[in-house]
Amino acid sequence: MSEPVTTEQRSLAHWAEDGRAGMEAFYALAVEDYRRMVAARDWAADLRGHADEGRVRVLDVACGSGKFPAELTRRGLADAVEGMRVEIDLLDPSPFSLAEARSVLEAPFTVRAEHEVRIQDLPTGVGAFDVAWATHALYAVPPDEIGAGIARMVAALRPGGFGAIVHATSASHYLRFASAFRTTFAPDAVPFTSAGQVRTALADAGVMPTVTTLRYDVGHTDRAVVEGFLQRCVFDDSVPLDRMEVEGAVGAYLSGCVDGEGYCFTQVVDLITWEVPA
Template structure:
């Protein structure tokens, strides 16, 4: 992948920057991001009756594939906000091009999830002998998937799922903070490959033969602490070289951020997340 940080790049540009920030060197930035973004996963854990949903596809020896597993915040939220204790043990495979992320996610797993295989690759590169899985999910995981490779990624996602299994993707819509912010960042600060939206992912999964249904979850997150806001927004852009002051002064992006602040200067970010079920 290209490691170019500033010039308008090809499809790999945003993906490369994302991968570079999922590392030990990016831990402080990652922790600053999750000061607010942990809410994303709490919302996902509360958005469905997960014990019932999973019970419908589980059996002895069931298998899960966590696509772009990140730091394991989704299984952590399931452990905290739901009760999966009645489910049999699952072999939990971790896929992420970042070995740092795989190690982070593995350390977070609790029963019924038991860490199994590791794939330090992108979804597009999932080995042919992986799967089939009873559950394949990708939670806030596909934003940096290059547009030119989205169809291939969707085909791999559908292929990995066994007939009658459960596929689940949680992705922000084009109107949600993550995409609206990055579009404004690209327009006002640096021109980069756009993030992939939930609408694009759903269309690609349908084109790959997935039986797709969707629902939308809306919520807010925010802070009056400028240091927290800065860390969160830098991670949203995978760019810790641009300060909050610089973002607020930038064309386009400054206007977007002004619309996220109240009279006291506190930030509130509006999220709209599509839950894509297969």
């Protein structure tokens, strides 16, 4: 009997050119994630405050399609860090994601290096970053490996460096829907990692972070967009929206998300930051 496909494997299969339509449907709603996290903090101050001689080195963990740095740029980061070089290392196990992220980067970002690898497998010789972030990036890391991934991310920072992880809590749509989908349609699927598990992993790595919780809603009236969004949320396009609406725990969950002629989903997201002692 063949081994079940893991969440990581399903995620990688969707981060590919064949999955572009689903990706675009997903970001029709998920773009709000990036708007909210950029608005929640003075990221320019974080970069300026950790620069060395006019340069800051950033590690973008599981960079995806580059939506976070792209939103920073859209919000005027170049002017806010004028004269400073922001050199970014892109890390992702998907070559498609690395190419997508590279294609959207604009000033002040310049790509310094690319790492086609999972964070828990990043070679120990890669490090001394001024800043490292992972924004809605770690859900598919298996819960039994999140400790190793977080420890490697922490170790990749230089003394005095700054880390940030933005991740949904167990009360958020991402985790609630994934749990309901797993119960109803994919009992062998590996559960998503939660913000609580990320915080525990940071504590195990010796980090006492600062946490800000963001609450907001995302929604849409176009059923095709909602279907694509939900399928992408669990990296599984085998179940259409018509079935989701009437079957098991997924149907029960979605019945509570109906908003007029469309759907509205509540996100509860932790913005987790820390400083490495100098």
